[in-house]
Amino acid sequence: MAYSVTTQTPASRITAILGVILIVVLLALPFFAGRGTIQDMFFILTMLVLAQLWNLLAGYGGLVSIGQQAFVGMGAYALFGTVILWGFDPVPSILFAGVAALVIAVPTAFFAFRLNGAYFAIGTWVIAEVVRLLVAQWKTLGGGTGTSLPRDATRDMWFVETIENTLGVRSAAARDILAYWLALILALATIGGIYWLLRTRRGLALAAVRDNTEAAKSVGVDAGRMKWIVFLSSAFGTGLAGGLIYMQKARISPDAAFSVTDWTAYVIFIVVIGGIGTVEGPIIGVLVFFALQSLLADFGSWYLMTLGVLAIVIMLVAPRGLWGLLSERTGLHLFPIRRRLSGGKLTTSEE
């Protein structure tokens, strides 16, 4: 009888079916939800993208970056640059945002990979600061005070008129809906892409490098190349998200676009609370994060303090986060990557 190697579990099959239903509901959301809900969902989805990408870096690649704001900010500024200086439409400019982040990721990786572990973390932070200070010198895009997207560029944006007519909403609401759909596509592509990567040979190599670099090298894994692949793809995705976030905001300044709190601290807390090193973790984390924000946002610094303390407690008590706790208790894996051997009976050579 034949043996087979599977990664699917009954839970993952149910997840796939529920996932398809959820995606259909989310796609149709603008037809029945109000503008506030759409804006909240845009925030959740973009934070989810950033969290998944940071999780890919830190949780799977072992590269703890505190410099993700470099790619968010660079992507955002690249979008504003192509729109304001070259007169491009904002929607295709999002691709430039990703490419610009990719372009600065190459020298960033070149420098940061010279530093190990914890020093890598601060190294990425320094480089993000350098990028912020350089961008603040860019006078055509408002220098240190920032700038806005031109009114006609946002008004004549691709698809906006169609959405206005189809859904019967005003132009501003139509722009939010467009941004929401793009965020949904980006989030699905990010989760899908990461899950696909983890199930390929490269994913196996990545897990091997994370668990034991030396052992992975000894069986022929090119650890250095895996680090580059993970770092660059994460930068590209983060740049896309940065471009999209600031296309929706339509107003930018270096301090906001390169904010370490907004684009890295929150993201780290989401991943740590949800569960580092799993695809499910950031999804749980972003929901908890959003709930906490809705409850505590009025308390300003108390909110951030709570997040900081919560992250410390979770790291000490349950280093695998909320999803890790659940998964350990129930053995549940919604996005399984573990390969399991099944089928046939064990036979010995005497038979």
Place this chain on the structure above:
Amino acid sequence: MIWVDTIIQGILLGGLYALFAAGLSLVFGVMRLVNLAHGDLIVMGAYLILVLVTLLGLSPFVAVFVAMPLMFGLGWALQRFLLNRTLGDDILPPLLVTFGLSIALQNALLEGFSADSQRLPTNALTTASVEIGSITLGVMPLLTFASAVLVIVGLNQLFYRTEIGRAFRATSDDATTASLMGIKPANIFATATGIALVIVTIAALYLGLRANFDPNIGPARLIYAFEAVIIGGLGSLWGTLFGGIIIGVAQTVGAAINPEWQILAGHLAFLIVLLVRPRGLFPRAND
């Protein structure tokens, strides 16, 4: 002549950065821990001195000696009860716990002291200057630099001449074997962090006397400290002083060309060193 002046000011500023960095260097040297809350602890030290000055009417130079044992106790407890639990082969827990601590501390200070800039009260001494030839040097920068040199001499003496220093080195080399010799690594680590926070208190005094501070400036101090440590080479305390000087000189020269380039010039100097000598100028440790 203006350039000589600029460079000397830069060297003296480097003393401040070396003070920021010495505590970071010590903790890394003993337990390979990078404390991302280091900058925020410096800012917290400055607020502690400010509170002592305001409540007890002390001079900042006296208040710093009251603050030192308090900060030692805090560092000891922080290490013993929180950070020791994160040490291990995995780099994620110490990084993420100290990052959480950094954010929590920053916002606690923000809640307690508001976002307004503060400054420690200055007197005639802090604004005085001395003339050497045609160059005018502030007494404060000179005092800062002298303190940095003293701290580094002191730490070197502690490391290589005392029993606790021997325990530090032994634990750093091999914690398991050291514990067979009757050393308790958990307590050694706690003492090291305590001493690091005493140095942080000294750094905080000069931070508060020389410029305004507010709860948000911690991360930038961490970055300067980190750059000084890396430029100097891990494990070398004199290297750390030299690294601080390089950052200081780069910043004052950058600022002399264009005030907007001050911070950027410091970071670029760091990146250049990283490019040419990835292990720093005076590397000692192998990791």
